[in-house]
Amino acid sequence: MINTQHNFDVPIPGESLTAELGARPWQTPPEIATVDQAISYYMNKMSTDDFSIQLIDVMEMGVPLTDIANIIQLGAVTEGVHSVDVGMMVMPVLIEMMMLIGDSAGVEYVSGLGETGTEDISPTLPLSVAKKLKDKTKNIKDEEPAATPEPEPIEEEESKGLMARRMKRG
Numbered sequence: 001m002i003n004t005q006h007n008f009d010v011p012i013p014g015e016s017l018t019a020e021l022g023a024r025p026w027q028t029p030p031e032i033a034t035v036d037q038a039i040s041y042y043m044n045k046m047s048t049d050d051f052s053i054q055l056i057d058v059m060e061m062g063v064p065l066t067d068i069a070n071i072i073q074l075g076a077v078t079e080g081v082h083s084v085d086v087g088m089m090v091m092p093v094l095i096e097m098m099m100l101i102g103d104s105a106g107v108e109y110v111s112g113l114g115e116t117g118t119e120d121i122s123p124t125l126p127l128s129v130a131k132k133l134k135d136k137t138k139n140i141k142d143e144e145p146a147a148t149p150e151p152e153p154i155e156e157e158e159s160k161g162l163m164a165r166r167m168k169r170g
Contacts, residue, residue, distance in 0.1 A: 025080030032082040038090045041081065042072075046097050055098060056105050064112030065102075069094035 022028055032038050045051060058068060072094060073087035082090075095111065102109040 026078055028080055030080055030082045030086070032086065035086055035089045038076075038082045038086050039093050041076075042090060042094055043097070046094075046101070052101050052105070055101055056107050059098075059102050059107050059109040062110050064110045065095050065098045066091075066112030068098060 032041055046055075055068070059065070069091045073082075073091055076082055077084050077087050095113070099109070099111065
């Protein structure tokens with residue numbers, strides 16, 4: 001005899017890997033609700049010596065400032081400090097503050113805004129290596145290009161067989 005009753009009172013697959021609604025910081029109301037409050041929060045955090053030293057180290061590695069700003073604001077969102085939209089509105093201020101720190105330390109940095117021209121090589125390369133590669137590629141681009149041979153036309157064989165059908169061309 002077949003059992004026609006279904007037991008729907010069982011856990012959903014993966015349920016043990018999830019948390020209750022509201023248990024995560026980003027599922028609760030944020031601590032900071034306005035852009036002005038978020039800017040002062042970040043200015044206090046970014047004005048410390050520890051942050052400046054770590055930021056300069058990361059800048060010297062050639063990581064774009066836009067990526068750093070995105071990581072910082074997303075970290076605050078996951079901690080429940082502010083919402084995603086406030087974080088997106090604060091990003092230009094974060095980038096400007098990091099540029100100010102880099103300029104005052106005399107560090108060359110990649111802004112990620114398309115200004116320096118090294119972004120098209122690789123954001124993970126050290127800046128000195130990226131500049132050398134850019135100079136080499138510039139020299140190669142300045143040279144006379146070699147004549148490229150024209151491709152030979154491809155001859156098509158006519159299909160034969162039981163399932164072959166003619167295709168209309170043109």
